[in-house]
Amino acid sequence: MRIPCPYCGERDAHEFAYLGDATLTRPDPAAAEAEQAFHDYVYLRDNPAGAHEEWWYHANGCRQWLRVARDTRTHAISGAVAARVAGEPA
Amino acid sequence: MRYSFLSLLANGLSGQSRWTPAWRDAAPKPAYDVIIVGGGGHGLATAYYLAKVHGIRNVAVLEKGVIGSGNAGRNTTIIRSNYLLPGNEPFYEWSMKLWEGLEQELNYNAMVSQRGILNLFHSDAQRDAYARRGNAMRLAGVDSQLLDKARVKAMYPFLDFDNARFPIQGGLLQARAGTARHDAVVWGYARAADRLGVDIVQNCEVTGFIREGDAIVGVETTRGAVRAGKVAVAVAGSSSRVAGMAGLRLPIESHVLQAFVSEGLKPVVDGVITFGAGHFYISQSDKGGLVFGGDIDGYNSYAQRGNLPVIEDVCEGGMALMPRIGRLRLLRHWGGIMDMSMDGSPIIDRTPVPGLFLNAGWCYGGFKATPASGWCFAHLLAKGEPHETAGAFRLDRFRTGHLIDEKGVGAQPNLH
Numbered sequence: 001m002r003i004p005c006p007y008c009g010e011r012d013a014h015e016f017a018y019l020g021d022a023t024l025t026r027p028d029p030a031a032a033e034a035e036q037a038f039h040d041y042v043y044l045r046d047n048p049a050g051a052h053e054e055w056w057y058h059a060n061g062c063r064q065w066l067r068v069a070r071d072t073r074t075h076a077i078s079g080a081v082a083a084r085v086a087g088e089p090a
Numbered sequence: 091m092r093y094s095f096l097s098l099l100a101n102g103l104s105g106q107s108r109w110t111p112a113w114r115d116a117a118p119k120p121a122y123d124v125i126i127v128g129g130g131g132h133g134l135a136t137a138y139y140l141a142k143v144h145g146i147r148n149v150a151v152l153e154k155g156v157i158g159s160g161n162a163g164r165n166t167t168i169i170r171s172n173y174l175l176p177g178n179e180p181f182y183e184w185s186m187k188l189w190e191g192l193e194q195e196l197n198y199n200a201m202v203s204q205r206g207i208l209n210l211f212h213s214d215a216q217r218d219a220y221a222r223r224g225n226a227m228r229l230a231g232v233d234s235q236l237l238d239k240a241r242v243k244a245m246y247p248f249l250d251f252d253n254a255r256f257p258i259q260g261g262l263l264q265a266r267a268g269t270a271r272h273d274a275v276v277w278g279y280a281r282a283a284d285r286l287g288v289d290i291v292q293n294c295e296v297t298g299f300i301r302e303g304d305a306i307v308g309v310e311t312t313r314g315a316v317r318a319g320k321v322a323v324a325v326a327g328s329s330s331r332v333a334g335m336a337g338l339r340l341p342i343e344s345h346v347l348q349a350f351v352s353e354g355l356k357p358v359v360d361g362v363i364t365f366g367a368g369h370f371y372i373s374q375s376d377k378g379g380l381v382f383g384g385d386i387d388g389y390n391s392y393a394q395r396g397n398l399p400v401i402e403d404v405c406e407g408g409m410a411l412m413p414r415i416g417r418l419r420l421l422r423h424w425g426g427i428m429d430m431s432m433d434g435s436p437i438i439d440r441t442p443v444p445g446l447f448l449n450a451g452w453c454y455g456g457f458k459a460t461p462a463s464g465w466c467f468a469h470l471l472a473k474g475e476p477h478e479t480a481g482a483f484r485l486d487r488f489r490t491g492h493l494i495d496e497k498g499v500g501a502q503p504n505l506h
Contacts, residue, residue: 043489045339
């Protein structure tokens with residue numbers, strides 16, 4: 001498996017560390033349903049067989065976080081973009 | 091036909107031509123008391139104990155392919171009960187006890203071999219952690235011995251004791267642990283369940299659930315609709331997909347774990363050995379191949395095949411532990427899909443959907459649990475309450491905070 005890093009080009013997957021599902025959004029801790037929302041955010045996953053958006057960290061490369069689109073049935077990677085959009089706060 | 095020395099002799103004298111099929115290839119009936127989705131070890135064991143212990147015999151096991159073709163046929167066949175936490179240890183010890191009587195119980199040779207498992211330690215801190223685990227096992231009534239370097243050397247003189255980075259200081263031995271023939275476990279449970287009237291339906295994929303109001307009252311399959319009083323799901327690897335058809339999201343990610351077999355050798359490793367400084371474990375099958383493995387690949391996958399970095403990592407672990415395997419050739423390797431749960435421990439529980447029960451989240455440790463998983467799931471289905479050894483395996487423990495995290499790494503499934 002090779003990941004097309006937007007900074008470094010296509011690199012072997014062993015240079016990267018995996019975090020998981022990139023579609024989850026951290027809930028608002030001040031919201032009324034925050035406890036339920038955090039349970040869902042921390043523990044529950046869609047875990048799809050097919051297209052999956054996920055976080056990878058290029059640990060042995062540019063040390064940037066990437067958002068990678070990959071098919072969990074075939075491991076085929078259709079694209080990778082930087083996690084942080086330039087100019088936006090972290 | 092009951093298997094015995096006499097049946098072997100009689101069939102040998104008649105040219106092995108009179109053996110009958112070990113189980114019926116059943117067609118699905120319109121309705122059952124209990125449907126078990128998934129014809130792996132856990133599903134078939136559940137069906138067997140439902141029929142044997144609880145007298146519930148109007149049961150079907152629905153399998154999408156052929157029985158035992160998923161993780162039951164892809165594991166590295168190790169059985170053990172060397173866990174630390176109180177939520178796990180009594181359950182795995184109950185499983186170990188069931189393994190010890192399994193072949194007589196099923197009248198089937200599952201090749202259960204209590205050859206011992208030795209977890210090596212390589213530092214003072216690791217020795218302390220293993221001593222703690224060994225003591226926790228003894229408190230739960232399970233055998234464990236902490237061996238020093240000299241005793242490990244007497245058992246396995248060929249290990250690399252003076253490795254510059256990871257010298258072997260000793261090991262934690264569970265002598266009652268060992269291996270079993272994984273396919274034979276599946277076939278043994280299938281045959282025994284079939285003899286008690288359970289229908290084993292192969293090539294029958296569940297494609298949806300039949301609902302009446304909130305409740306689930308049956309399943310849609312590729313071989314028609316089948317109704318049931320209770321639907322029990324035991325499809326580890328695909329739990330999220332099946333639960334998704336009932337509108338549930340689970341605390342599970344699917345990951346790929348690879349396993350390896352070398353070319354056949356004369357007997358060289360007579361137990362199970364695990365390397366403590368990396369993740370590598372090895373045993374020898376009765377055919378002679380060295381069976382070994384290590385970490386999961388670490389990313390979501392349903393592909394049943396892995397990638398090269400983990401193969402390299404596993405082989406490096408093997409070379410650090412016993413350099414002599416460097417001359418061996420790899421015969422084959424494969425991948426299986428693990429239900430990696432959020433705390434590394436399994437789930438045997440009812441779900442929020444009435445009529446739907448879940449057995450899932452076995453991570454890479456499901457094979458050793460097969461008998462107790464079936465026993466406890468059958469208990470839950472028959473009695474409506476958890477078995478005493480599986481009381482901690484609740485689906486809602488992530489909400490209540492009663493996690494069972496053996497490794498203490500938190501909600502990061504690829505690190506368990």
